[in-house]
Amino acid sequence: MDKEIDTIKNMKENGAFKKYIEYIVFPYYKNLVPGTKINLEFPITILVGKNGSGKSSTLHALYGAPYWKTCADFWFSTEVDPIEETGGEGKNRFFYGYREDKQSEIKEVMKTRMRRGSKTKEEDPDYWETSKPIKKDGMTAQTRNDPVKKEVVYLDFRAEVSAFDKIFHFAKGDISGKKDLLRKRSKYLNRLFNGEAMRFPGAPDEKVGVVKELNDEMKKKISSILGKEYVSIKVAEHSLFKNPGTSIYVKTKLSSRYSEANAGSGEVAVIQLVKKIEEAQEYSLILLDEPEVSIHPGAQEKLKEYLLEVTKRKKLQVVISSHSPILIRDMPSEAIKLYITNSQGRFEVKENVDYREAFYDLEDCVSDKKIIFCEDFAAKNIVEQVLKRMDKTQYFDVEFNPGGEKTLLTKYLPTFVTHDFFKERVFLVLDGDMQTDYVYNAEELTVKQEKDVSYMKECVKKAYGVDIQAYVDGGNGGKREDQEIAAYKEYLKYYTDSVFYLPSKSIPEKILLESQYVKQQYPSIVNEKVDITNDNAKKIFATISEADYGNEEHINDLIQKLAYKWSMEDSSNKKRVEEIVNEIYKK
Incomplete structure (x- = not known):
């Protein structure tokens, strides 16, 4: 497609x-x-x-x-x-x-x-x-x-009603009268489908109806859409049932011939659609x-x-x-x-x-939301504010792990990668200072390397920056190396597909402090430092919190305020977070 x-x-x-x-x-x-x-x-x-x-x-x-x-x-x-x-x-x-x-x-x-x-x-x-x-x-x-x-x-497919349905389901009158009319007039329709003279009382044949048999190409396309193998399809435009209408007469490979009286409304609609589009210039x-x-x-x-x-x-x-x-x-x-x-x-x-x-x-809900795990409250707020600006909050749940990145990677990650449900829905957005720049390419592994447990374990450490245990079957015979290797491969694939990092190799506090709002609102505090770094960003946050709220206990309130102000600005870091969100959104 x-x-x-x-x-x-x-x-x-x-x-x-x-x-x-x-x-x-x-x-x-x-x-x-x-x-x-x-x-x-x-x-x-x-x-x-x-x-x-x-x-x-x-x-x-x-x-x-x-x-x-x-x-x-x-x-x-x-x-x-x-x-x-x-x-x-x-x-x-x-x-x-x-x-x-x-x-x-x-x-x-x-x-x-x-x-x-x-x-x-x-x-x-x-x-x-x-x-x-x-x-x-x-x-x-x-x-x-x-x-x-x-x-x-x-x-208009809500109005595409066959000639039979117009009489049987929508015309006025009792059911016996409708059936009587359909029985009496059906002999003329049968003659029309069979290519015979209709001899309808009071009107020449060409005024009463015309029929067309669809060619092999049309039948092939209709067969593909409806999942039936049609041998013959005839479409008649006629006024035999009082009002102008359409009738079909078909034969499939598995059935005898039948008209629209025994066909589904969808079948009539698809036949009409293909016929009219194929006949169009x-x-x-x-x-x-x-x-x-x-x-x-x-x-x-x-x-x-x-x-x-x-x-x-x-x-x-x-x-x-x-x-x-x-x-x-x-x-x-x-x-x-x-x-x-x-x-x-x-x-x-x-x-x-x-x-x-x-x-x-259309649905007013999203039943299969994607879940983004961040390693702290500040990163969670950055991602959530970007989602709001992009009008995509309804597609995500954003969570953070109070234990930090090591707990997230060593305790949670093994669960994420061993279940398809989690692999398809859970993504990690980690602080930028955790980024290793390791590139994993499964196709470049030699046969010897991909069977070497120690080598594969080292690849995982290079990717994530920490040792991650492979949880496998054990027993008196020790760990099963094939399962251990398979687990490490899953960790590396997940690292490639589902792990992202905040931009500029920065922690979230550093990203927020670099906003124009902070520079304008807290010049005396920010300008005291030559550079805002990952090492001093949290200390600067504490200083601002004390200046704004009188103590350092309102760090989370400050984070929420600065994340909101930061999201209203245009910056390369914000654009990169938007790119990350879009990449996750499209997976």
């Missing part, structure tokens, strides 16, 4: 996607925060957020962006739900920027909702017009540009509203793989509204747009969101 994503990114950078909508801006549109801008850097964009947060409204605007399209097909005024345009924002409107190709400049297009009506034109209270640029909205265009000419495929705009509906998790993963593949193959631009953690997992941050309701009840869009952050917002 990473390879597909990288390929699509490179294609985008090299201009492979033509008639591409680069961004869309909402100066005033429904309940989005005025001025909301959504950048569409990656050709697949996923709109994530809770129900009613404006995702579908964004899809409707994108649907109405191209030539001869209007979002009034989905959003229009009624007496029950009138669209009121009052106040300082003016008319509902949005604009977008697109490129015809790599060599083209961005063309901006404004679309505005207004009432149309004259002697020559039919009255339309929900008419959307391509209007002149409005500079105060942030537009750079000088003249009115034509909308992008781009085919649009819109699929190159460079089309594909809009999918909750495609995960009625599709099991395994199929969702395969659907994501298909969307990446077809986007690359047909150079599509795809925008998806979704609640599915599976669809957003491992997607690049520029592909994910998180919709959040602010304190005024309007919807904000947060960009460049890691998929785990979006997943957290």
Whole structure:
């Protein structure tokens, strides 16, 4: 999947996607925060957020962006739900920027909702017009540009109901009447699927329905998504059951033929999705509203793989509204747009969101938090303050060990590395003065070295700076050397993957004392020293605590205050702690 994503990114950078909508801006549109801008850097964009947060409204605007399209097909005024345009924002409107190709400049297009009506034109209270640029909205265009000419495929999977379901589950009337109608009309549908003349009373065949058998490539893709091996798939668009609808007629390798009456709703939805996307032209705009509906998790993963593949193959631009953690997992941050309701009840869009952050917002909790162990209270506060500034506190628990680094390494570490649960979730952020700069490379070990207990034990000491015992089976025969060596290898792998150090080989007190706040607030104390070092930092802390609080008993209060002030500044040490947190976050 990473390879597909990288390929699509490179294609985008090299201009492979033509008639591409680069961004869309909402100066005033429904309940989005005025001025909301959504950048569409990656050709697949996923709109994530809770129900009613404006995702579908964004899809409707994108649907109405191209030539001869209007979002009034989905959003229009009624007496029950009138669209009121009052106040300082003016008319509902949005604009977008697109490129015809790599060599083209961005063309901006404004679309505005207004009432149309004259002697020559039919009255339309929900008419959307391509209007002149409005500079105060942030537009750079000088003249009115034509909308992008781009085919649009819109699929709302909450509304994708088969012809059978429309009658059997949603039509009015008693159950016996519905069954009677389906029985009587099914003979015409059977003729349609079999390629025979339907002879439906009162209407020519071509007006009643058409059928298409999907080719081998489409069947292969649908089979992959749904985990079934289809021999035949036929899709009929017809009005045999009174209202226009879609019916399918399929045969798998393990079953006889069946229609949508005996198929799952997810099966019908996936068949429709693949059919319509495969029939779409190159460079089309594909809009999918909750495609995960009625599709099991395994199929969702395969659907994501298909969307990446077809986007690359047909150079599509795809925008998806979704609640599915599976669809957003491992997607690049520029592909994910998180919709959040602010304190005024309007919807904000947060960009460049890691998929785990979006997943957290969907779930409102994180069940598998990562745990960071520090060796003292000061280091814990530094890490926690950085997490707050990065808005990532919900993904971590930060703890410190009162016994210091030796207790943490000699007593706790052997437990961490012998259990997969802990290895995947527990990380160490140690004081910088403990850093040894030892580099462990398992591939460089000779056969003799990796079987030598003493050598492997010495490697562990070089890495961590202390002797760490290997807890193995014993007995009259002594320790088992194979288990001892295996334990040392685990210690070294954990050292490479899960152990980090505070920057500049510094203890946390030294890092905090080097902040601009300390220099400005305590110049007489700090300036007495030529240099702040790991050796004198704790003593300086004690001096400041006595000056601020009258004694040295408020060291922890001082640490909390200085860690907070330090986190508000920009420094190389803070950036390095942020890098450490991000590295742990992504593991």
